[in-house]
Each structure stands twice: as structure tokens, then as C-alpha cells.
Amino acid sequence: MPGTIAVRMRNITKKFGSIVANNDVWLDIWNGEILSLLGENGSGKTTLMNMLAGIYYPDAGKIYVGDEEVVISSPKDAFRYGIGMIHQHFKLVSVLSAAENVVLGLDIKPVLDMKEVSRRVKEISDRYHFNIDPEKKVYDMSVSEKQTLEIIKVLYRGANILILDEPTAVLTPQETERLFDVLREMKKDGKSIVIITHKLNEVMALADRVAVLRKGHFVGDMLVKDTNPGEMTNMMVGRPVTLNINRPLPVNPQPRLKISDLTVVNEEGVVKLDHVSFTAMGGEVLGIAGIAGSGQKELLESIAGLCPVQSGSILYTPDGKPAAELVGRTPMQIKQAGVSLAFVPEDRLGMGLVGTMGMTGNMMIRSWKKGKGVLLQKKDPNELALKVKEELEVVTPDVNYPVRRLSGGNVQKVLVGREIATEPTVLMSAYAVRGLDINTSYIIYNLMTSQKQKGVAVVFVGEDLDVLLELCDRILVLCDGKVTGIVDARNITKEEIGFLMTNDKEKGGSGNAENG
């Protein structure tokens, strides 16, 4: 291990409004190493690296490249210091060719010499055994090719420090292996590589050193050969915190949704849900844990009829009625069949509410079919809006005040309040407390619990493991679209769930057994 340090970050703090994304973080990047930056979602990994790449500017702290203190205020500055970042969402212009994308924004001769650019792109691809055609348009490329192009773009700019933000999230296992080979090759050339990840097996397979962030704080770093997955999980999830959410035992739980062998493939052909099977009971809270993008969104959307299902079945059993199959029905048909699914989307303003309308208008969106005649009937929605405002303590000057102008917590309350008002038998919510303060979060938790006591099957997709452990009766863990475990929330530790969330390889066997 070479002993010289390429980049030092000292006392870095970054805030977004009232949310502290990075708090007094220290990080060293050595020359010629592969460093894994490990942490849960929202632990501030990407934010920290974005400051190195010139996307964000730190509120406090210092950055040194070599021995020199530097100010990185734009991506151009970052390139000047040899730092290049490959973002999770590729930054490529799809109608341009590979070579054109590579030279975008560079200070080269005014008249483009695309032959020369193509030659240099070829040179770089040959060096690292990439297989890329410089003339190919980006819109014709596969995800893996796009990623390769991003890497070439960074290398073309002479980067010595490459930052990759969750590079394997979009790749097949074979492509991941190839990427790792390339990264090892680059390390041999003396380049430093930082790979942002939450997958422990990747850390073990690839990295020399690992640095762990938790909730914006730097927890520690160590050589990978001196550590093990257990220790890393501990550092990642931290010690248990007691929240004291009121959690009564489920009373007489009845199967409400029976999901078997549900498989969903997205438009790009990536398998998002892989033979998922489970049963959601009325009268209990089923938590869904997993790293973001493990298939939570697809799971909820396929139940709600918003997402096409490849295979499998979703059986819905209303109280005292025969079971009905939901797969293949439109969202409206699912509703008409007597199924009331209340859906709190992840993007609350984007998918759940109309920002420029007031609370009354948004209540009406759910119930417009009940109205008779052509004229709007505002009386019932208005009463409902007043009721939600009262019960959930929504802070708004008026029920007709545009919800867009309310704070995040209040928007959330409007959304959840409306969904509960439809008296669902299955209440699904995704990230219902994202970005909310503690008090508001508790209001939402209590709402979930009171719904459960009414016999509703509550499906709660959450990010914070502490909350899931305190709120839910059972927890289903998703990893890469597979169910890696369905556990009793009262008798499991955070570490065990952390394992299920990340170690798909070790637990893959048992997960399949459960599905089969």
C-alpha cells in the first residue's frame, strides 16, 4: 500500500436547509488505492463526494489535494486537480456520439477534430480493454456502455482520482465483474478510486480500505483485510436507539394480500422484483426494509396496478368475501372490484397531490367519482379537509391555500390524511416520514398503528431501521428485488436486518428457499 495521500478532506460540513448532510467529516484518499465509502441511504456519502467533484460547495471545512489547500467550486476546478466523478444518473447527451460527449465543455481547438478525439478515445479504451465505438450515439447504448463512456470521459480529462457513485446498481453480475477488473487495472496505474456503495460483498471483493459514514458523520476507516462484514455492518447501522412507539400486539390477523412469485421487469429489461412471495395480514404492520432501489417502489406500484407485472399473482381477500386476483387490472378496476388501496407515493408532491390546489381540491381528487351531475360538489371534500386539518394538526392558513406552499411535514399529513379517509383495507405507504421532524413523524406512526387496530393491513416501506423495528410487527427484507427474509420485528436486531439488506450472496440460498 503506497503511503502518500492524494486528497485530504477536513472538517467538512454541508447543510441543505435544516438538514445536515455532512457534519465535520474527515476523509483521506491515498494514492493508488481503492477506497470504499460505505453507509446507509442518506448517510451523506454522495454529498461528500459531490463536494470533491465541484457539484456542491462545502459550508465549512478544508480540502487538500497533495499538500495544497484547494477551492473546488465547479466541475472544471475538480478536473484541474485530477478529480473526476461518475454519477449514479449518467450525465450524457443522448443525441450526441460517444466522442462528442467526451469532449463536451473542454477547452480544445475551436474547430472540432473528431478524428483526433475518436483516436484518443480508442487509445483509452484499448488501454483498459473497453469495447466502445466512438461514433455510436448514446441513445443506442446499453446502461453498461453508458457507464463505460462516463469512465472514458473522466479519463480523457486526465483524472487521477475517480469517484464512482454506486456503479454496480445498474449492472448485471457479469458487467460488475468486468468493471471491477477495470478498476483494479487503474489502481495498478497508480490511480485512486473511490467507490460509493452499500454492498458489503463488493467492499470485501474490491476495496483496499473502507471508510464508513453514518447520518452525516464520519464513523471510521480501516483496511479491508483487517475487518469483516459484521464489524462494518455495526459501524454502518450503529447502536440501537429506543424510540418508544406504542405497538399493540396484532389482534386476530387475517390474510389480506397474498403475493406469490411476483416478478417485475422494468423497461430496460432489469429484473426489479424476482419471485417475491409474502402475505400481508389485516391488523398488522408489515415493514419493508431494503436499500433504496431494491424493488420497494415496484412492489407497491404493482399491487396498486401502476406497474406492469411479468408473472406471479396478487390475491386480495376482503373481509368475508372470496379472494380476487389483482394482476392484470387497471388501478380503477382494482378500486371497483372492492379493493381500496391507499397509496402514499414516494414523491409526495409529484405523484400524490396537485401543488397549486388547496386541501379541499386535493381531497376532491380522490372522490370526484362520487359527485353527481357536472358541477363540483365541494361540501364533502371541504368537510374532510377541515377534519384532516383538525385531527392531524396541519398548519395552513386556509383549506384552500395551495399545498405547494406548505412545509414538507404538512404536505405529508394532507396526503396521509386523505388516504386514510378513504377507509382502506390495505394501506401502503412509502417513506411516509421522509424529511419530517420527530413530532410529525410520531403523528404518522400513531396513524399507522390506529389503522392497524382497525384491522387494516398496513404495508410500511421505511428507511430508518430503528423505526421499522419499533413500529412493525413483521419486517420483510428486500435485496436486489429478492426477498432475503421475513422476520418478526420483536425478536430481531438491527445488525441481523442489516445483513439481510446487504449480503445477498450469503443469504441468497435461504431467500430462494422461502420463495420456492
Place this chain on the structure above:
Amino acid sequence: MNTLLNLLISAIVNGTPLMYGTLGEILTEKTGNLNLGVEGMMYMGGAIGLAGAFYYSKFAGANANGILAVIIAILLSFLAGAAAALIYSFITISLRANQNVTGLALAIFGTGLGQFIGETMRVKEGGYITVSNELKTYFYSSPFPAFLQNIPVVGKLIFGHSIFVYLGILIACAMAFYISKTRYGLNLRAVGESPATADAAGINIMKNKYLATVIGGGISAIGGMVYIMTIAGGVWNHEGLAGEGWLAVALVIFCLWRPLNAIWGSFLFGALMILYLRLSLPIPSEIYKILPYVVTVVVLVITSMRRKRENQPPESLGIAYFREDR
């Protein structure tokens, strides 16, 4: 043969103002700004360009230099359009207002202001304004020597046009070269396609958008002046531009956002506009006048059906950009 030749020549004359309007709007739209105010900018360019030439000839009297008059008209109309586009840019790029609404407002504002300036001049100067006949020839006639124009058949077709035809073609070629062969053009396209990508690559989004929109507005406005000084005979009349600016917006789509297509595209549209004068079929002239729009719709249908990515509008067209701070 002669009929066809005459049709071609008048198509070119009629298409030239359109060519400017279209070229300016192509440059604007390439950076993702949909400026629907072309009609307004052309009106302003027409009125102010005419004012420039008229007052110059009035004050210079017999010493008036025709070439200088043409240059003054070009410069002033360019500045008028650029100023109008600057207002548009400030509202849509800096304040991020809705581009369609702003563009429509500019179209109405520019039309009104152009009419106001034109009418005020006309009334003040005794009900009729025009430049001297001697100066007019500089706007109308070909810059090439007579022997070239006298070459049989092709002489008039190639060398017989006003200076504005050649200037327009020159601008189109320069723009095509700039957009597809230089790194500045590459950056400009990136801004219009994916501003977030351009931003991450260190390209100055604001500068690119402002410059392209302002210069594009100026070029469009020259078209208004060309219309007044050539087709309208150097006289301000109540009819103004008769919707040339709107046609230019349609022509941008017809040309698939490519400057070189604007050359033949505008001549084709010029031909469609005057077809009713040349072909005397027993149908109302209004039918002929909708032909350019029908052609645009057909092109839209065909390109949408073929879904070739290169033929689609710039991806961020009509969308304001700001660097998201989470």
C-alpha cells in the same frame, strides 16, 4: 420554362424574410429556448430598420450612400430584435418564467410597438414614408455585375437577387458550421439537449442561452426589415408583416432545427405563399395560403412517426433550467 423560372425567382424573393426569421429561431431553440415572439421581433426590426434607412436618406439628402443605408437598416433591425430577445431572455432564463407565455406576450408587444413606430413615422411625415428611389435600388437589386446576371437561364436565378438573399445563405452556412463543427456549437447543443449534463461538464449555461437567444432574435428581426424593404416596397403599410413570424416558427420545425434546411425550406414556403398568384385554379386564395401550415403538419406527423432521435426537437426545449439544490 419561363413561368417556372419566374416562379422560382419570386419564391426566393418571398422566402428570404422567412429565412432570417427561421435561422434566428433555430439558433434560439438550439439552446432550449422556444421564443414564440418571432413575429413581434420581426415587426420591430421592420419598423426600426425602415426608420433607420428613411431618416438617413432624409438627413443625408442627395449625398446619401446606398450601401451605408443598407448597413444602417441591417444594424438597427438587428439591435431592435436583440433588445426584444434580451427582455425575453431575462424573463425566461433568469426569472424562469414560462417560455410560451413570455413568447406570446413578446409577439403581441413587438407587433404593437412596431405598428406604433411605423404609424407615428407615417403620420409625422405626411401620411407616406419611403426612401428615395435611388436608395431603394440598393435594397432590391443584385450586387453582382450585369454580365453575370445576363448569363442565359441561370444568370438571373443565381446572380439576380438582392444582397439579402446572399447574406441569409451566408448566415445559414456559418451557423451550420458553427453548430456542427466547432466546440462552441457542441456546447450549445448540449445546453439545449441536457442542461444538467452541460452544467456538470463546466459549460456556462446562462451565457450560452443568453447569447444564442439575443443573437437569434437579432437575426430574426433582420427578416422583418427585409420584408418591409423588399416585398412591401420600402413603404410602411397597415398590413405589416402578414404573419411571416408565425410561419418562421413553423418552418423551424419543418427544417428539423438545421440551418442548411432553412435555405431551401424558406424558398419552398415562399413558393407556397405565392402559388395562388401563379396558378389560376378556381379555388379561393385562402386555400393556397394555408399550404405552408399543411406542409408543416405533414412533416410533424412524418417525423413523429419515424421517431428518429436526430429529428426531434432539442430535448430541453421550453424548459427552464436551474441547478437543483436538493
